Amino acid sequence: xxxxxxxxxxxxxxxxxxxxYSFEWLGAPYNLAEADLPGYEKxxxxxxxxxxxxxxxxxxxxxxxxxxxxxIFAKVMRSTVEQWLEVAEDRLTHAGIECFITPGNDDVxxxxxxxxxxxxxxxxxxxxxxIKGEYEMIACGYSNRTPWNSPREMDEDTLGSYIQGMxxxxxxxxxxxFNFHCPPFDSGLDTAPKxxxxxxxxxxxxxxxxxxxxxxxxxxxxxxxxxxxGLHGHVHESRAAIKIGKTLCVNPGSEYSxxxxxxxxxxxxxxxxxxxxxxxx
Numbered sequence: 001x002x003x004x005x006x007x008x009x010x011x012x013x014x015x016x017x018x019x020x021y022s023f024e025w026l027g028a029p030y031n032l033a034e035a036d037l038p039g040y041e042k043x044x045x046x047x048x049x050x051x052x053x054x055x056x057x058x059x060x061x062x063x064x065x066x067x068x069x070x071x072i073f074a075k076v077m078r079s080t081v082e083q084w085l086e087v088a089e090d091r092l093t094h095a096g097i098e099c100f101i102t103p104g105n106d107d108v109x110x111x112x113x114x115x116x117x118x119x120x121x122x123x124x125x126x127x128x129x130x131i132k133g134e135y136e137m138i139a140c141g142y143s144n145r146t147p148w149n150s151p152r153e154m155d156e157d158t159l160g161s162y163i164q165g166m167x168x169x170x171x172x173x174x175x176x177x178f179n180f181h182c183p184p185f186d187s188g189l190d191t192a193p194k195x196x197x198x199x200x201x202x203x204x205x206x207x208x209x210x211x212x213x214x215x216x217x218x219x220x221x222x223x224x225x226x227x228x229x230g231l232h233g234h235v236h237e238s239r240a241a242i243k244i245g246k247t248l249c250v251n252p253g254s255e256y257s258x259x260x261x262x263x264x265x266x267x268x269x270x271x272x273x274x275x276x277x278x279x280x281x
Contacts, residue, residue: 001101001102002181002231003102003104003107003141003181003234004104004233004236005084005101005103005107005111006107006108007048007049007050009048009050010049010072010076011023011024011025011050012052012059013037013051013054014056014059015053015054016056020032021034023040025043037051037053046259047259050073050076050077052076073108074111075110077107077110077111078111085101085115088121098131098132099120100123100129100137100179101115101121101122102123102124102125102139102141102179102181103125103141103152104143104152104233104234105141105150105151105152107141107151109151109152124138124139125141126139126162127166128166128169131177134175134271135176136170136171136175136177137176137179138166138169138170138177138178139180140159140162140180140182141181142159142162142181143181143215143234144156144159144182144214144217146213147195148199156215156216156217157217159217160221163221164221170225173225173227174225174227175227176227177228177230177231178218178221178222178225178227178229178247180215180218180230180231181234182214182215182218182232183214183232183235183249184215184244185212185213185218185219186214187212187214187242187249189214189235189238189240189249189250189251190212190213190215190251191210191235191237191238192210192213192235193208193210193237194208194210213235214234214235219244222244223245226247228268228271228272228273229247229250229266230248231264232250232251233254236254236255239252239278241264248273248276250266250276250278252264252278255280260281261281262278262279263280264276264277
């Protein structure tokens, strides 16, 4: 799992008189009994939002104090990640399936602490790991700079040095997996809407203009080392698989807010990618 696992919206559910709770969801106001909340909270979570039960006083306080709101948001994110890690451990351990999850550029640094609560799921960030005793993997959840000023970004030079530090430890780069959240620049895996200074899409004669937003440092590393496989994400609109030299690079895309889970199944055998299939569910 390659990052951007956390949502961007906190939905305050405010306790009112008469054991009722009020909130706004998808533009509509609600005032419900506590027994009716779980179904709506589940819908919120499934769409990538975070329901948060609170009081009228705390809601006002959070609106006035952005830093406190930021701390509460990070706490809720971390708690949710911990719950999902418990699910992964419960469902996969007995099947003998290894699980690696790398936070992406949109994920706050506070969630890294969640991975300390499990001995099963591994966060491979910045490490060199060996998969199934055969395939070395290095991982990076950071991206190059974006207009969104997300939590995990680096200048291209810094990102390049970070990647080089890992890549130089590989014993056989041509059999390695580069698990890099950010796709290589101008690869077809990094095509996103072009935006203006107000962060709105640029509209041309044929509709929304598209541009490459990937990393030149990632592209350089793949071209130089020619690993077996590049696993990428970051640009949700660029679902594709391409070859850069001898390297197969994959971006399964993302539509989590629509309730669709995108992925890719890859068959590695004797140092080669025998086959792959982009999946959705």
